[in-house]
Amino acid sequence: MSDPVVIVGGDAAGMSAASKVKRDAPEREVVVFEKGEWVSYGACGMPYYVKGDIESLEDLVAVDAETFREERDVDLRTRHEVTAVDTEAETVTVTVHGEDRTFEQPYDDLLVATGAHAIEPPFEGLALSGVFTLHSMDSAGDVRSYVDEGIDTGRVQSAAIIGGGYIGIEMAEALAERGLDVHVFEMLPHILQPFGAEAAEVVEDHLREQGVELHLDTAVEGFQGTGHVTAIQCEDGTHDCQLAIVGVGVAPNTDLAERAGIETGETGAIATDAYGETNVRDVYAAGDCAEAENVVTGEPDHVPLALTANRAGRAIGQTLAGDPTPTGPIAGTAVLKAFDLEVARTGLIDAERAAEAGFDPASVTITAGSRAHYYPGSEDIQITLVGDRETGRLLGASMVGREGVAKRIDTVATALHAGMTVEEVEYLDLAYAPPFSPTWDPVLTAAKVLGGTLEAE
Amino acid sequence: MSDPVVIVGGDAAGMSAASKVKRDAPEREVVVFEKGEWVSYGACGMPYYVKGDIESLEDLVAVDAETFREERDVDLRTRHEVTAVDTEAETVTVTVHGEDRTFEQPYDDLLVATGAHAIEPPFEGLALSGVFTLHSMDSAGDVRSYVDEGIDTGRVQSAAIIGGGYIGIEMAEALAERGLDVHVFEMLPHILQPFGAEAAEVVEDHLREQGVELHLDTAVEGFQGTGHVTAIQCEDGTHDCQLAIVGVGVAPNTDLAERAGIETGETGAIATDAYGETNVRDVYAAGDCAEAENVVTGEPDHVPLALTANRAGRAIGQTLAGDPTPTGPIAGTAVLKAFDLEVARTGLIDAERAAEAGFDPASVTITAGSRAHYYPGSEDIQITLVGDRETGRLLGASMVGREGVAKRIDTVATALHAGMTVEEVEYLDLAYAPPFSPTWDPVLTAAKVLGGTLEAE
Numbered sequence: 014m015s016d017p018v019v020i021v022g023g024d025a026a027g028m029s030a031a032s033k034v035k036r037d038a039p040e041r042e043v044v045v046f047e048k049g050e051w052v053s054y055g056a057c058g059m060p061y062y063v064k065g066d067i068e069s070l071e072d073l074v075a076v077d078a079e080t081f082r083e084e085r086d087v088d089l090r091t092r093h094e095v096t097a098v099d100t101e102a103e104t105v106t107v108t109v110h111g112e113d114r115t116f117e118q119p120y121d122d123l124l125v126a127t128g129a130h131a132i133e134p135p136f137e138g139l140a141l142s143g144v145f146t147l148h149s150m151d152s153a154g155d156v157r158s159y160v161d162e163g164i165d166t167g168r169v170q171s172a173a174i175i176g177g178g179y180i181g182i183e184m185a186e187a188l189a190e191r192g193l194d195v196h197v198f199e200m201l202p203h204i205l206q207p208f209g210a211e212a213a214e215v216v217e218d219h220l221r222e223q224g225v226e227l228h229l230d231t232a233v234e235g236f237q238g239t240g241h242v243t244a245i246q247c248e249d250g251t252h253d254c255q256l257a258i259v260g261v262g263v264a265p266n267t268d269l270a271e272r273a274g275i276e277t278g279e280t281g282a283i284a285t286d287a288y289g290e291t292n293v294r295d296v297y298a299a300g301d302c303a304e305a306e307n308v309v310t311g312e313p314d315h316v317p318l319a320l321t322a323n324r325a326g327r328a329i330g331q332t333l334a335g336d337p338t339p340t341g342p343i344a345g346t347a348v349l350k351a352f353d354l355e356v357a358r359t360g361l362i363d364a365e366r367a368a369e370a371g372f373d374p375a376s377v378t379i380t381a382g383s384r385a386h387y388y389p390g391s392e393d394i395q396i397t398l399v400g401d402r403e404t405g406r407l408l409g410a411s412m413v414g415r416e417g418v419a420k421r422i423d424t425v426a427t428a429l430h431a432g433m434t435v436e437e438v439e440y441l442d443l444a445y446a447p448p449f450s451p452t453w454d455p456v457l458t459a460a461k462v463l464g465g466t467l468e469a470e
Numbered sequence: 471m472s473d474p475v476v477i478v479g480g481d482a483a484g485m486s487a488a489s490k491v492k493r494d495a496p497e498r499e500v501v502v503f504e505k506g507e508w509v510s511y512g513a514c515g516m517p518y519y520v521k522g523d524i525e526s527l528e529d530l531v532a533v534d535a536e537t538f539r540e541e542r543d544v545d546l547r548t549r550h551e552v553t554a555v556d557t558e559a560e561t562v563t564v565t566v567h568g569e570d571r572t573f574e575q576p577y578d579d580l581l582v583a584t585g586a587h588a589i590e591p592p593f594e595g596l597a598l599s600g601v602f603t604l605h606s607m608d609s610a611g612d613v614r615s616y617v618d619e620g621i622d623t624g625r626v627q628s629a630a631i632i633g634g635g636y637i638g639i640e641m642a643e644a645l646a647e648r649g650l651d652v653h654v655f656e657m658l659p660h661i662l663q664p665f666g667a668e669a670a671e672v673v674e675d676h677l678r679e680q681g682v683e684l685h686l687d688t689a690v691e692g693f694q695g696t697g698h699v700t701a702i703q704c705e706d707g708t709h710d711c712q713l714a715i716v717g718v719g720v721a722p723n724t725d726l727a728e729r730a731g732i733e734t735g736e737t738g739a740i741a742t743d744a745y746g747e748t749n750v751r752d753v754y755a756a757g758d759c760a761e762a763e764n765v766v767t768g769e770p771d772h773v774p775l776a777l778t779a780n781r782a783g784r785a786i787g788q789t790l791a792g793d794p795t796p797t798g799p800i801a802g803t804a805v806l807k808a809f810d811l812e813v814a815r816t817g818l819i820d821a822e823r824a825a826e827a828g829f830d831p832a833s834v835t836i837t838a839g840s841r842a843h844y845y846p847g848s849e850d851i852q853i854t855l856v857g858d859r860e861t862g863r864l865l866g867a868s869m870v871g872r873e874g875v876a877k878r879i880d881t882v883a884t885a886l887h888a889g890m891t892v893e894e895v896e897y898l899d900l901a902y903a904p905p906f907s908p909t910w911d912p913v914l915t916a917a918k919v920l921g922g923t924l925e926a927e
Contacts, residue, residue: 058904
């Protein structure tokens with residue numbers, strides 16, 4: 014192999030792959046092209062930076078560029094944008110920002126790790142000052158500066174958040190804690206769609222208790238203002254705001270790949286095989302731009318989350334170092350802090366989606382204590398557990414509560430990876446001590462109730 | 471079936487079985503004989519009662535006798551002791567305490583749920599006032615009264631705890647929080663033997679920080695005093711104490727069963743099949759007096775813990791109601807609060823025990839953060855993960871840390887039930903958000919490191 018491993022994109026998937034190749038096969042040359050300045054950053058930490066929990070944007074960086082270059086021997090080039098891939102010649106075309114220079118780089122293996130971008134809906138007034146999408150480290154810096162200054166001067170008092178997804182809810186907390194009046198606008202009947210209505214309703218009540226105003230079932234039309242944003246316009250009228258965060262979702266960055274004949278799947282993200290290889294030999298894709306296999310359905314899925322990216326990147330790195338390693342299926346496990354609540358999900362929760370995947374879903378929702386009934390400080394945990402009527406197989410779960418939720422979901426995620434039935438979950442030997450759980454863990458109680466339902470039918 | 475289901479023992483296993491039979495087969499008569507006053511109590515809560523976190527002993531009762539009798543239609547008779555079983559005639563002999571009355575009770579099915587007793591070592595001075603074993607609700611009441619009065623009068627200042635197991639460490643916390651000088655005496659080189667030395671050392675350091683004095687590798691010989699205990703005598707000398715708690719372990723109550731020809735296994739507890747049935751037809755055993763199958767070794771094990779008892783009782787209840795249900799294997803999962811620490815275990819940790827079970831164990835110990843590196847408040851979690859060199863199979867784990875441990879162990883327990891390899895654990899899709907976990911959960915990091923070790927060998 015005379016040409017290097019070339020990686021397009023220097024965040025989670027790209028840098029995990031680069032590090033793994035160099036660790037397992039130090040003799041292989043690895044070149045990473047990152048079009049921006051930041052590498053290996055924790056995008057998930059951006060709301061906490063805006064909130065003020067984290068001092069500086071640099072704190073979010075897991076491993077800095079210097080370490081990749083000096084200690085890990087990765088040829089990392091920031092401000093280098095790959096503008097084209099020639100899969101026949103096995104070269105990429107690179108433009109160097111700030112230098113107005115373009116060159117060709119040959120590769121033996123290519124990893125497309127171009128990530129995703131925040132969707133910008135066709136709202137009027139998107140270009141007004143004070144309207145942001147939280148899609149990059151630089152935009153997080155901009156939002157924080159704008160909030161800091163707006164609060165100092167008293168100019169910013171109301172914030173509109175468009176989209177009740179992960180980032181929307183985390184930003185609602187961040188901005189409310191900064192003292193702003195926060196309004197969340199959600200087109201659907203509930204926020205946090207992937208978590209299901211049962212969990213969403215608990216979060217909605219909690220957000221309202223915290224003073225956040227929810228506008229559900231509400232389509233946004235655009236923003237008003239001259240220079241700065243002053244109001245948000247919806248179907249039902251306008252609401253004052255001096256700051257707006259648009260977080261209606263992300264879409265995979267597939268342009269570069271598609272122009273090179275690299276195929277996308279039904280989800281719109283780049284299709285890969287079990288090893289992360291695309292339809293083009295020696296071209297791999299990983300992270301927010303790529304599909305991954307859903308462990309419940311066995312079908313390709315698109316779950317643009319940090320661990321998916323890290324894992325796939327690392328596995329592909331191992332493969333490129335000579336040890337073929339599947340990227341592994343995902344369960345779509347996710348957790349979120351919403352003020353004092355933890356809310357988590359894994360697998361298939363939505364009945365319609367489960368039916369589409371060929372299951373006959375049944376679900377139960379139970380509430381149980383987070384500690385023994387007599388131990389002080391017990392909080393309610395609400396669990397929705399979903400199973401398949403036909404096979405008894407566990408399909409998914411959501412959970413919400415003030416403690417003991419974030420990592421309790423992993424029990425269900427692990428059971429999904431193992432293909433367990435609801436009855437098998439019922440008989441797991443889970444940890445019990447009065448300060449941490451009732452004797453029957455809430456997961457076991459939910460499985461007992463769901464098991465009873467499945468049997469009765 | 472003309473004769474009832476008879477259950478000997480009214481705690482977790484017995485009452486779970488009674489409730490399940492009556493729920494699923496209301497027409498079956500169920501008689502429970504309990505020799506004491508208390509039924510269905512949370513023995514695990516006793517240290518917290520002594521500590522003062524819980525107001526009254528009654529609070530520990532999950533379901534009271536009245537509810538069993540009135541709402542669940544269980545013929546529950548307290549102060550009724552079964553003194554003999556005739557497995558040929560299918561009768562038990564019952565003595566009624568306080569009435570000096572004895573009668574025979576026929577059964578169709580018998581469940582032996584006689585529990586365990588605290589081991590009383592041959593110490594001198596065990597009968598002195600102020601020396602307790604914490605083996606029953608009444609003894610918990612006695613300890614609390616003694617502590618309350620001793621503190622009020624200033625007579626009790628130093629407490630000696632003999633045995634560094636679950637109860638010993640929970641009592642150390644309880645008594646230290648009450649303001650006593652606490653000394654823990656442990657015969658072995660480390661406390662918390664089932665959790666392994668790696669976790670134990672972290673707990674030992676923490677106990678010392680909290681002012682608890684540890685006497686490891688120290689055999690106790692007895693107690694001194696006239697009337698009240700005044701000192702504990704060890705190999706290396708005597709130490710003043712005005713209170714002593716002996717918690718050196720529990721042993722299954724098998725006398726009644728053995729006298730009736732019901733066999734015990736190698737662990738000393740009553741041997742059962744997958745359905746909890748003993749060597750005698752129609753005679754079942756469950757809870758602290760019975761064996762259960764270890765999910766890792768496939769061999770009978772004796773783990774006298776609450777969930778094991780509840781689960782087996784419930785399964786046998788279901789079987790006796792006409793739906794044959796295995797009691798299910800156990801992983802020996804356990805968790806403990808030790809002051810500010812959570813310490814947990816599951817599966818096989820001890821190398822010697824793993825080797826005896828036919829494995830070739832390898833283990834790693836890693837430390838990782840409980841939150842994203844940049845998120846405030848992250849605490850170290852130490853994980854020891856054990857795998858089998860030959861098959862790559864996961865065997866067990868211990869964990870210790872200030873947060874995120876108690877329920878994180880369940881991920882490993884679930885993986886053990888599924889018979890996963892270390893590599894499969896490495897690829898679990900576990901939950902991530904900055905307040906709750908690093909991107910790679912500590913369990914995944916431990917699996918990656920152990921996986922690397924297993925591969926390298």
